[in-house]
Amino acid sequence: MIELVTGEAVALELRPAKLPSRALAVLIDLAVAFAVYIAVTMAFAAATASLDDAAVAAVAVATFLLVLVGIPIAVETLSHGRSLGKLACGLRVVRDDGGPIRFRHALVRGAIGVVEILMTFGVVACIASLVSARGRRVGDVFAGTLVVRERVPTGQLAFVPPPPPWLVGRFAELDLSAVPEGLWLAVRQYLTRMGQLDPQVGWGMAERLAGELAAHTGASVPSDMPPAAFLAAVTHERQSREAQRAFGPSAAGGQAASTVAGAAPGPYGGYAAAAGPVPPTPPLAPPVPPAPASRPADNPPAGPGSSDGPATGFVPPA
Template sequence: MSELVTGEAVALELRPARLPSRALAVLLDLIVAFTVYIGISIGLAAATASLDDAAQIALTIAAFLLVLVGAPIAVETLSHGRSLGKMACGLRVVRDDGGPIRFRHALVRGALGVVEILMTFGVVACIASLVSARGRRLGDVFAGTLVVRERVPVGPARFVPPPPPWLAGRFAGLDLSAVPDALWLGVRQYLTRMQQLDPQVSWAMAVQLAGDLAARTGTPAPPDIPPAAYLAAVVQERQAREARRAFAGQVPPSPGVTDAYAPPAPGAPPAAAPVPAPVPAPLPAPLPVPSPAPAPAPSAVPVVPPAAAAERPATGFVPPA
């Protein structure tokens, strides 16, 4: 594993490609290039049969440079570091800082590749790759590039056990700003693998990590808490802080509602004082409403017998007696 540092001071863990995979990728590229070169040479020989020997030699050299030098440079530039052989082997050419290569990087690699690979049959490239700590040949050294593996086997994600419920929020006041990322990584790796360790070894590692974490935070670990539970609780507190920091201000305010306690935006004019709403005038007292006159008693309505009601037509009217 190679740790590269980008311009933003971000560490990248990349796996450099070793000599066997790189040699296989170069071999595939050469097979394709020589196949194309032989086909073009046969076509040129048939098309330039009427020319003199000097013109045929010039066209042969031009075809050689175009197919075996110019074509790989163009392919790596357009594909951002992936030729046919590298795509088949899962490799890619990147800069030293992990970024994609450009034309100048591909040009330097291709120009030195003629000497390293074609003229010496790959002997110089193999020796340079074996000597280099990251398997780089001379073209990579002068171009500032690195061939890395893109298809890395990914193992199953390991679960970090949560702390006991009675430790939730107990370490909310710890200062975690001085804890380095390497220590966080060590604590996380221990928590994911502590069930696989010997109990005595696991306890010793937990005590050591808890001591390092307490020294970085400036607060000693509580003696009544097991060191593994202390580590899990502090990791959970860090994750909670990161989540609050990441999702802070994600919910937009309601339209027309402003926060009176929010600081003004830089350069914004001062907000005008709110104008109080006018107080409505009191309504006059309601006038007395006269009570309604008593309704006349309803007249007696003859009750229709059930037999007549059954003979009632669909119109709803009562038939005469």
């Protein structure tokens, strides 16, 4: 069992999918793909009966590439690593750092899968999965992906502490494209376990990771900011961008709101404050009732016949 961290900054204790579950998922996907391929081939055969042999061969190759290669790549890209077989077996394709895959990952897996699964009847994929410690086939190695079990008990989830609320959105203009995936994985694992580390050791690790992250982004760590807070803020910015790419701007806005809300309990989500702790909000003083209007002693209350009328404002009839 290894620890993976998703792109939403969630640490998951998961077992990488092994050969039996992956083989069953591949068989389901291939059964569906071949059924669609046969149906499409029969339809094209009826439609291209009047064409010559070269045109028929070109249509057959195009059908093969579209149905058995193009459609699986599109399905994995749009479903973020869940094909029909993986969905049935509770599996999912993720990046090496646990984040969701993109088109280039699905393209590399699908292109190499033609050789190691279709052309060799799965022999190469089975051997590679048995040899690999994490059950990866050749396509996973070249694409930088991993197939994991997605169905896990809720008790195994451990969230990365949110950044301080005043740092949310501070690094919105930062360029994160040059940061390697291994560094993101190290940062997230540190943020998950920093409460279990010795304070001096944890501070040293945070300074080292913050320095590496700053070197790849071209930004410097502010002197008045703890390195752990810097790591959390940059990580939150990255996962907000991924959520926006995957689900639209509304998801990123909701994530920012939940982060600010989640930072309320505890001292800023476990981080030391940069400018000292925030003083507690003093309780509101009870409202002071207005003092009754005083009447001078030499000015007695108005009687029934007075022109001022009673204090209630009611004027009796004459």
